[in-house]
Amino acid sequence: MINLENDYLKVTIALDGAEIRSVFDKSRRIERMWHADAKYWGRTSPVLFPIVGQVKGGSYTFDEKDYNLSQHGFLRDQKFELESSSENQVSFIYESLDKMKDVYPFEHRVTITYTLVEKTVSVTWKVENCDTQEMYYSIGAHPAFNLNGDHYEFEFETRGDVREFSLKQGLVANSEIIAVKPVEVNVENLQNDxxxxxxxxxxSLINRDNGEVTRLACPGFDYVGLWMPVTDGILAPFVCIEPWMGITDSFDEYGDFRNKLSIKKLAPEQQESYEYTVSYL
Structure with missing residues (x-):
C-alpha cells in the first residue's frame, strides 16, 4: 500500500488495480471511502477499462474476430508498477505487454496519478496506444463513498441540456432530456440500477444532518453514474459517484467494437489524458 498524507487527509492506494482503498478525514475523524465489504460490494474505487459497463452478451467483434470481455473490463484486476512517488503525489503504470490479447486486441499502457492538495484528491488517467493499429477503448471510475448519516442528497453542476439514460438488463434502452434537480439518496430513487x-x-453528495460534503468534479466527462446496492428494500451504507468516458452498450448494439456507444479511439503511438477531482469538505 502507498500513502499520501497532509494535515487534512490520509489516502491509501493499492498496487492491485491502482485502487484507492481509504481516505481518512482527519478533521472529522471518519473514513470517507467504502471498505469493500463483499456483503454489499467487494470493491472501493476500481478503474474501468477498456469498457464501462457491459458489451452486450459479454462479447464483441473486432476485425471479424469475437472477444469475450467481462463487465467493466480487466484493468481493475491488474497489478500496477509504482512509477514515482512523493509525499503528495504517486503514479502507477500498467503495460499490457501482450498479456490481454485474448480479450482485447490492442497493446496499451495506462498511467494513473493521484495528487493530494489540502482536502482534494485529483485523479489523472493517461491512456497510450502502444499498438500499430487504431485503438478503441472507454475508461471510467467507480469510487464508493461512505454514508455517515441518514439524510443525504445529490446536487449537480451542469453544462447545457442534460439527458438521463434508462437501462434494460444493464444496457442503455433510451434517454430523455430532464430538468435537473437535487436527488435524495433513498430506496425509491436508487433501487432500479x-x-x-x-x-x-x-x-456533490451532501449530508443534510451535519453539512459534510463529498464533491466530485469531472468537467468535460461524457457521463456520470450514481449507484448503490439495494437489497430487500434496504440501502447499502455507501453510494458511488462514477465519472465515465464511455458507457455500457446500447440494448440494440450488434457487437462491432468500432461502433460501440461512445467509444474512444487513439491512433498508434498517441495518448489521451483525463482528470477528475474529489474534495472532502
Whole structure:
C-alpha cells in the first residue's frame, strides 16, 4: 500500500488495480471511502477499462474476430508498477505487454496519478496506444463513498441540456432530456440500477444532518453514474459517484467494437489524458 498524507487527509492506494482503498478525514475523524465489504460490494474505487459497463452478451467483434470481455473490463484486476512517488503525489503504470490479447486486441499502457492538495484528491488517467493499429477503448471510475448519516442528497453542476439514460438488463434502452434537480439518496430513487446523466460537470453528495460534503468534479466527462446496492428494500451504507468516458452498450448494439456507444479511439503511438477531482469538505 502507498500513502499520501497532509494535515487534512490520509489516502491509501493499492498496487492491485491502482485502487484507492481509504481516505481518512482527519478533521472529522471518519473514513470517507467504502471498505469493500463483499456483503454489499467487494470493491472501493476500481478503474474501468477498456469498457464501462457491459458489451452486450459479454462479447464483441473486432476485425471479424469475437472477444469475450467481462463487465467493466480487466484493468481493475491488474497489478500496477509504482512509477514515482512523493509525499503528495504517486503514479502507477500498467503495460499490457501482450498479456490481454485474448480479450482485447490492442497493446496499451495506462498511467494513473493521484495528487493530494489540502482536502482534494485529483485523479489523472493517461491512456497510450502502444499498438500499430487504431485503438478503441472507454475508461471510467467507480469510487464508493461512505454514508455517515441518514439524510443525504445529490446536487449537480451542469453544462447545457442534460439527458438521463434508462437501462434494460444493464444496457442503455433510451434517454430523455430532464430538468435537473437535487436527488435524495433513498430506496425509491436508487433501487432500479444506476442513474446515468450526461453533461454533468460536478456532483456533490451532501449530508443534510451535519453539512459534510463529498464533491466530485469531472468537467468535460461524457457521463456520470450514481449507484448503490439495494437489497430487500434496504440501502447499502455507501453510494458511488462514477465519472465515465464511455458507457455500457446500447440494448440494440450488434457487437462491432468500432461502433460501440461512445467509444474512444487513439491512433498508434498517441495518448489521451483525463482528470477528475474529489474534495472532502
Amino acid at each position: 444506476a442513474i446515468i446523466y450526461d453533461n454533468i460537470d460536478a456532483v
